[in-house]
Amino acid sequence: MDIAAFIAPLRQLRLNKITRIILLLVLSSTVLFSVLTIAYTRSRDSSYMFGIPSALLRSNTSNSSFPPLERVRIPTTPESNTTTPSEVHEDVLLNNGTHRANATLLMLARNTELDAALQSVRELEEKFNHQFGYPWVFLNNVPFSKAFKEKMTEVVSGPVEFAMIPPHHWYQPDWIDEEKATQSRNTMVEENIIYGASVSYRNMCRFNSGFFYHHPVLQKYKWYWRVEPDVHFHCIVDEDPFLKMEENNKVYGFTITLIEFEKTIASLWKTVKDFIAENPHYVAPNNSMGFLSEDGGETYNLCHFWSNFEIADMDFWRSEAYSHFFDYLDAQGGFYYERWGDAPVHSIAAGLFLPKDRIQFFDEIGYEHHPFTHCPHGAGIIRKKHCSCRGWRSFDYQGYSCMRKWERIF
Numbered sequence: 285m286d287i288a289a290f291i292a293p294l295r296q297l298r299l300n301k302i303t304r305i306i307l308l309l310v311l312s313s314t315v316l317f318s319v320l321t322i323a324y325t326r327s328r329d330s331s332y333m334f335g336i337p338s339a340l341l342r343s344n345t346s347n348s349s350f351p352p353l354e355r356v357r358i359p360t361t362p363e364s365n366t367t368t369p370s371e372v373h374e375d376v377l378l379n380n381g382t383h384r385a386n387a388t389l390l391m392l393a394r395n396t397e398l399d400a401a402l403q404s405v406r407e408l409e410e411k412f413n414h415q416f417g418y419p420w421v422f423l424n425n426v427p428f429s430k431a432f433k434e435k436m437t438e439v440v441s442g443p444v445e446f447a448m449i450p451p452h453h454w455y456q457p458d459w460i461d462e463e464k465a466t467q468s469r470n471t472m473v474e475e476n477i478i479y480g481a482s483v484s485y486r487n488m489c490r491f492n493s494g495f496f497y498h499h500p501v502l503q504k505y506k507w508y509w510r511v512e513p514d515v516h517f518h519c520i521v522d523e524d525p526f527l528k529m530e531e532n533n534k535v536y537g538f539t540i541t542l543i544e545f546e547k548t549i550a551s552l553w554k555t556v557k558d559f560i561a562e563n564p565h566y567v568a569p570n571n572s573m574g575f576l577s578e579d580g581g582e583t584y585n586l587c588h589f590w591s592n593f594e595i596a597d598m599d600f601w602r603s604e605a606y607s608h609f610f611d612y613l614d615a616q617g618g619f620y621y622e623r624w625g626d627a628p629v630h631s632i633a634a635g636l637f638l639p640k641d642r643i644q645f646f647d648e649i650g651y652e653h654h655p656f657t658h659c660p661h662g663a664g665i666i667r668k669k670h671c672s673c674r675g676w677r678s679f680d681y682q683g684y685s686c687m688r689k690w691e692r693i694f
């Protein structure tokens with residue numbers, strides 16, 4: 285770090301004065317940069333910086349003029365499947381002193397989806413999270429690669445954890461009759477049903493239906509915002525949707541609602557009706573049956589909330605009603621003998637076990653998951669929230685949308 289030691293050889297080079305000055309400037313800024321980088325890196329590893337408790341520093345992470353010091357712990361061993369920064373779950377105040385919800389942003393991703401995952405995370409950070417600094421949790425059924433963890437760590441503004449899904453939460457259970465499951469997959473392939481052949485898609489649907497909220501890294505959170513690789517957020521989100529849920533006593537939030545492929549859930553509704561017949565006490569008064577059925581519950585109209593976007597309360601999934609419901613469905617084997625999706629499973633549960641006014645439609649969040657986009661109603665919001673989508677492109681009142689059925693129950 286001794287600048288004189290760098291300058292000595294320059295003298296001997298007999299360079300002209302201007303060249304020397306330029307070289308000197310370049311060298312000294314390099315040295316200054318290294319010093320700052322080392323100081324910054326050290327500060328991230330210690331819980332105190334200049335004697336200020338890290339909790340105070342963290343409370344300013346939402347202020348972009350201040351470097352996000354306690355942002356992340358990068359796992360030191362690439363084979364470690366999870367990092368558990370103990371400070372993540374502390375209640376954090378925003379820099380203006382407002383409360384932040386007990387919430388995380390959540391993404392299930394494969395290592396091969398890094399670019400698509402980065403694009404979703406960058407957009408949500410830009411449109412929302414850089415103001416709020418909510419933590420991220422990334423889940424994978426295999427360990428995340430070093431590249432995934434490093435690249436992702438660079439783009440998030442809050443703390444981040446990378447964790448592996450326990451195998452028994454992911455893989456097809458032993459008691460599933462594989463012959464029967466294979467037969468069903470082959471039939472779906474013949475019928476050209478999307479993901480009809482895929483066992484891993486079925487694993488994912490079952491995991492999202494009944495296991496993610498039991499993952500050890502999610503126990504410390506109540507709320508989650510589910511984010512998938514390769515989605516788009518079209519509008520500025522400057523009002524905290526988690527707090528909106530909390531303040532208005534909501535449990536489940538969505539942006540897009542549509543029709544499910546009937547062949548993937550052929551026996552789901554019958555199973556739901558059997559469950560309800562045995563457990564009528566779980567059904568909430570003032571529920572959303574009018575959204576799910578055209579005939580008072582005799583048949584399912586296939587309407588569901590598109591669960592690739594969800595802002596919801598995990599304590600609902602952890603509740604007795606939902607746990608009992610999931611176990612009942614799971615025991616029928618329909619996640620493998622058919623191809624039950626987590627979207628209809630979540631939607632039916634939220635629709636029946638909650639009063640309808642505890643479900644939130646997030647009109648103001650412009651969201652796109654190919655091939656559908658929800659864009660807020662009205663030029664007013666589109667302008668105010670700087671949306672990059674066009675109202676007329678919104679899926680809400682198009683062919684397969686269930687928005688009108690949602691609206692008719694209010």
Ligand SMILES: *[C@@H]1O[C@H](CO)[C@@H](O)[C@H](O)[C@H]1NC(C)=O
Nearest residue numbers: 336340341343344379380381
């Ligand atoms: C962080 O914000 C709080 C409250 O606004 C303030 O008291 C504190 O000095 C700030 N800390 C730093 C390091 O700027």
Ligand SMILES: *[C@@H]1O[C@H](CO)[C@@H](O)[C@H](O)[C@H]1NC(C)=O
Nearest residue numbers: 346347348349350379380415
């Ligand atoms: C960040 O802090 C500075 C100085 O305290 C303040 O002027 C600025 O408005 C803050 N920015 C945000 C986004 O809160």
Ligand SMILES: *[C@@H]1O[C@H](CO)[C@@H](O)[C@H](O)[C@H]1NC(C)=O
Nearest residue numbers: 365366447448449450451500
């Ligand atoms: C992480 O991996 C270890 C073995 O490598 C395993 O024992 C542990 O259960 C895994 N943790 C999670 C959360 O999957």
Ligand SMILES: *[C@@H]1O[C@H](CO)[C@@H](O)[C@H](O)[C@H]1NC(C)=O
Nearest residue numbers: 373375386503504505506599
């Ligand atoms: C956050 O929510 C979880 C789940 O409800 C709970 O166990 C935890 O204690 C909560 N943390 C705080 C700080 O309130």
Ligand SMILES: *[C@@H]1O[C@H](CO)[C@@H](O)[C@H](O)[C@H]1NC(C)=O
Nearest residue numbers: 378380381382415522523524
């Ligand atoms: C504090 O900041 C958050 C996020 O920027 C904002 O939603 C909230 O309205 C602010 N509260 C006050 C009292 O300024």
Ligand SMILES: *[C@@H]1O[C@H](CO)[C@@H](O)[C@H](O)[C@H]1NC(C)=O
Nearest residue numbers: 569570639640641642693694
């Ligand atoms: C049923 O839900 C509607 C719509 O939110 C609400 O206006 C009404 O008060 C609720 N009725 C009862 C009995 O909870």
